[in-house]
Amino acid sequence: xxxxxxxxxxxxxxxxxxxxxxxxxxxxxxxxxxxxxxxxxxxxxxxxxxxxxxxxxxxxxxxxxxxxxxxxxxxxxxxxxxxxxxxxxxxxxxxxxxxxxxxxxxxxxxxxxxxxxxxxxxxxxxxxxxxxxxxxxxxxxxxxxxxxxxxxxxxxxxxxxxxxxxxxxxxxxxxxxxxxxxxxxxxxxxxxxxxxxxxxxxxxxxxxxxxxxxxxxxxxxxxxxxxxxxxxxxxxxxxxxxxxxxxxxxxxxxxxxxxxxxxxxxxxxxxxxxxxxxxxxxxxxxxxxxxxxxxxxxxxxxxx
Amino acid sequence: xxxxxxxxxxxxxxxxxxxxxxxxxxxxxxxxxxxxxxxxxxxxxxxxxxxxxxxxxxxxxxxxxxxxxxxxxxxxxxxxxxxxxxxxxxxxxxxxxxxxxxxxxxxxxxxxxxxxxxxxxxxxxxxxxxxxxxxxxxxxxxxxxxxxxxxxxxxxxxxxxxxxxxxxxxxxxxxxxxxxxxxxxxxxxxxxxxxxxxxxxxxxxxxxxxxxxxxxxxxxxxxxxxxxxxxxxxxxxxxxxxxxxxxxxxxxxxxxxxxxxxxxxxxxxxxxxxxxxxxxxxxxxxxxxxxxxxxxxxxxxxxxxxxxxxxxxxxxxxxxxxxxxxxxxxxxxxxxxxxxxxxxxxxxxxxxxxxxxxxxxxxxxxxxxxxxxxxxxxxxxxxxxxxxxxxxxxxxxxxxxxxxxxxxxxxxxxxxxxxxxxxxxxxxxxxxxxxxxxxxxx
Numbered sequence: 001x002x003x004x005x006x007x008x009x010x011x012x013x014x015x016x017x018x019x020x021x022x023x024x025x026x027x028x029x030x031x032x033x034x035x036x037x038x039x040x041x042x043x044x045x046x047x048x049x050x051x052x053x054x055x056x057x058x059x060x061x062x063x064x065x066x067x068x069x070x071x072x073x074x075x076x077x078x079x080x081x082x083x084x085x086x087x088x089x090x091x092x093x094x095x096x097x098x099x100x101x102x103x104x105x106x107x108x109x110x111x112x113x114x115x116x117x118x119x120x121x122x123x124x125x126x127x128x129x130x131x132x133x134x135x136x137x138x139x140x141x142x143x144x145x146x147x148x149x150x151x152x153x154x155x156x157x158x159x160x161x162x163x164x165x166x167x168x169x170x171x172x173x174x175x176x177x178x179x180x181x182x183x184x185x186x187x188x189x190x191x192x193x194x195x196x197x198x199x200x201x202x203x204x205x206x207x208x209x210x211x212x213x214x215x216x217x218x219x220x221x222x223x224x225x226x227x228x229x230x231x232x233x234x235x236x237x238x239x240x241x242x243x244x245x246x247x248x249x250x251x252x253x254x255x256x257x258x259x260x261x262x263x264x265x266x267x268x269x270x271x272x273x274x275x276x277x278x279x280x281x282x283x284x285x286x287x288x289x290x291x292x293x294x295x296x297x298x299x300x301x302x303x304x
Numbered sequence: 305x306x307x308x309x310x311x312x313x314x315x316x317x318x319x320x321x322x323x324x325x326x327x328x329x330x331x332x333x334x335x336x337x338x339x340x341x342x343x344x345x346x347x348x349x350x351x352x353x354x355x356x357x358x359x360x361x362x363x364x365x366x367x368x369x370x371x372x373x374x375x376x377x378x379x380x381x382x383x384x385x386x387x388x389x390x391x392x393x394x395x396x397x398x399x400x401x402x403x404x405x406x407x408x409x410x411x412x413x414x415x416x417x418x419x420x421x422x423x424x425x426x427x428x429x430x431x432x433x434x435x436x437x438x439x440x441x442x443x444x445x446x447x448x449x450x451x452x453x454x455x456x457x458x459x460x461x462x463x464x465x466x467x468x469x470x471x472x473x474x475x476x477x478x479x480x481x482x483x484x485x486x487x488x489x490x491x492x493x494x495x496x497x498x499x500x501x502x503x504x505x506x507x508x509x510x511x512x513x514x515x516x517x518x519x520x521x522x523x524x525x526x527x528x529x530x531x532x533x534x535x536x537x538x539x540x541x542x543x544x545x546x547x548x549x550x551x552x553x554x555x556x557x558x559x560x561x562x563x564x565x566x567x568x569x570x571x572x573x574x575x576x577x578x579x580x581x582x583x584x585x586x587x588x589x590x591x592x593x594x595x596x597x598x599x600x601x602x603x604x605x606x607x608x609x610x611x612x613x614x615x616x617x618x619x620x621x622x623x624x625x626x627x628x629x630x631x632x633x634x635x636x637x638x639x640x641x642x643x644x645x646x647x648x649x650x651x652x653x654x655x656x657x658x659x660x661x662x663x664x665x666x667x668x669x670x671x672x673x674x675x676x677x678x679x680x681x682x683x684x685x686x687x688x689x690x691x692x693x694x695x696x697x698x699x700x701x702x703x704x705x706x707x708x709x710x711x712x713x714x715x716x717x718x719x720x721x722x723x724x725x726x727x728x729x730x731x732x733x734x735x736x737x738x739x740x741x742x743x744x745x746x
Contacts, residue, residue, distance in 0.1 A: 058729075059729045060428065060432070060456070060729065060732070061456065061459075061460040061463070061464070061729065062435075062439075062460075062464070063432065063435050063436075063439070076737070080737060080740075080741050081741065081744075081746070082746075083745075083746025084744065084746045086746065087746050146595075168581065250581060251574070251579065251581050251582050251743070251745050252574075252745045252746070253745075253746070254744040254745055254746055258744060259740075259744050262740070262744065265429060266426065266428065266429065267428065267540075267736055267740070268428050268429070268432055269733070269736065272733075
């Protein structure tokens with residue numbers, strides 16, 4: 001007898017319904033809370049700190065930074081280091097193009113001819129990357145050194161002049177960047193090529209398309225979003241890379257990442273380093289924005 | 305990046321220069337560091353955030369209060385503790401089969417255990433690490449730290465009152481044996497806060513088999529004859545000072561307009577293709593393997609290289625314009641738990657017999673001139689220690705004793721120049737904004 005009374009209690013029923021609806025409305029937000037917190041704590045807060053620091057004036061004796069709205073910092077840093085920004089663009093751009101040219105055939109081959117060994121080939125592509133980034137880069141320093149296994153041999157065979165060197169040049173930096181970021185290009189490309197419906201190709205051949213036609217008019221257009229995703233994933237991190245430049249580069253090809261790293265860690269110039277980072281970030285964001293306008297944001301979501 | 309400066313297991317065999325960037329002389333100690341991959345003294349995010357919000361610290365100008373920390377009555381109350389934490393630069397003290405003889409001897413004499421660590425790779429980043437503790441009046445965990453006089457942090461520490469004024473009554477050996485170069489120095493008049501650990505010159509190293517007639521001037525670094533085979537240093541302080549010497553200005557008394565002229569001269573040197581590279585301590589390897597034939601160089605490195613018959617051609621030139629003279633200074637940070645033991649240890653190193661052992665390993669400029677006699681005619685403990693070290697060092701102690709770069713002749717002393725001391729943050733920024741873009745060229 002007691003139970004129905006409780007169940008029919010008007011207050012209880014009345015309060016349960018709205019609560020249930022409220023919870024339902026909140027569910028998506030609650031479910032995305034971990035991701036949201038992640039973004040807030042690890043991205044937004046540092047970003048705000050960095051942006052505000054770039055407008056502060058810091059004293060590295062006391063470590064005190066005072067907000068002075070010093071917009072001039074941006075122009076000063078830009079005027080001191082615009083060349084290093086340009087270097088970053090040249091090198092990252094060149095390395096990305098090389099990566100795209102190398103990884104397209106690789107991805108194409110694995111997707112179309114990998115058969116049941118696709119996963120094995122993908123693993124092979126990634127195996128070198130089980131080794132630390134730094135070690136791989138330092139090994140390149142060893143391989144490319146003036147009297148190293150490649151140049152030394154060529155020089156001893158008198159195929160190259162003694163003064164020839166690759167290290168401490170922009171070429172070495174581009175080579176290092178291209179090598180280190182290759183999987184970031186190859187994997188999105190592979191995904192894009194792999195998901196092409198083979199029946200479309202069959203249809204094309206039925207309609208007397210040559211292999212070349214089929215590639216240019218079906219495969220390439222269908223992989224364009226993958227190409228752009230690969231471009232972004234490779235180009236943006238390369239833009240801020242400083243390890244390759246420091247290990248393989250010389251004095252006249254400093255990239256902006258090196259300048260930022262030194263500003264923060266060696267010279268304790270937090271304001272200057274923040275301003276440079278902010279400029280780099282702004283440039284990268286403009287690039288992403290332009291890209292998403294050109295190809296639609298769905299294309300990014302599909303491949304990132 | 306790694307927060308601590310010890311060897312990083314992730315990066316074995318890596319040239320530490322990659323991380324360190326602007327580095328300091330001691331790091332080239334016997335090139336051992338070559339193999340000890342080292343994370344730069346990176347500023348952790350904690351220190352970094354702390355750095356953002358702090359509103360400022362009162363400048364005390366290094367005055368000692370009558371009864372406060374460091375006063376005679378304060379020192380009287382300090383007990384002699386059984387341990388002391390000594391933070392130094394890597395490879396800067398005698399080592400024989402992994403043991404520091406001088407420190408062991410100190411422990412056996414006094415019963416005070418020395419916790420010797422090597423966390424200092426670079427002045428500014430190390431300062432950034434201990435600053436939050438000092439600011440919060442917390443112990444840094446160190447009783448003795450070693451700071452270079454050519455870098456701003458030593459001045460900061462003194463000005464903010466973050467160093468414990470030394471107990472002058474405990475500096476018995478120092479008063480008796482300290483050399484004129486480091487006694488009562490300009491950066492710490494009266495040795496109120498510091499005692500020198502070692503000193504050295506930043507001068508010119510050259511390969512005498514290629515350069516027969518080096519002349520006596522810094523002009524050799526700007527000589528087009530050696531285009532592409534000249535090394536310069538990547539530390540803005542070192543590079544800028546050399547530039548100032550080259551335009552005939554005393555770095556210590558230079559002005560901002562002089563700096564601009566020096567920067568122009570250095571930029572020209574780079575544009576002319578004379579500079580092969582801006583090096584940290586790795587210059588010595590490039591000097592050895594012939595990539596460069598002349599370079600800015602630290603005195604101890606050239607001496608070290610000379611010990612090996614293969615590199616006997618490397619010579620040190622202290623130009624008439626002057627060699628930049630720097631000193632690393634021991635000091636006691638505020639909040640040190642064992643100040644009395646620290647005083648005892650610091651003064652202990654000023655015994656000629658002890659210093660001789662350190663110097664036999666180090667080969668930088670010895671703060672104790674009397675150590676020369678101990679190296680030539682060692683007695684007692686010193687003789688045993690030197691004998692124990694000889695197989696690892698190779699050459700006899702007399703070589704160290706007779707080196708003018710260890711026990712400088714009057715001529716060397718005359719040509720020593722001091723670094724510019726920045727008076728404000730703006731000055732430091734101005735200096736860096738002139739010289740860093742040359743080093744980090746595009």
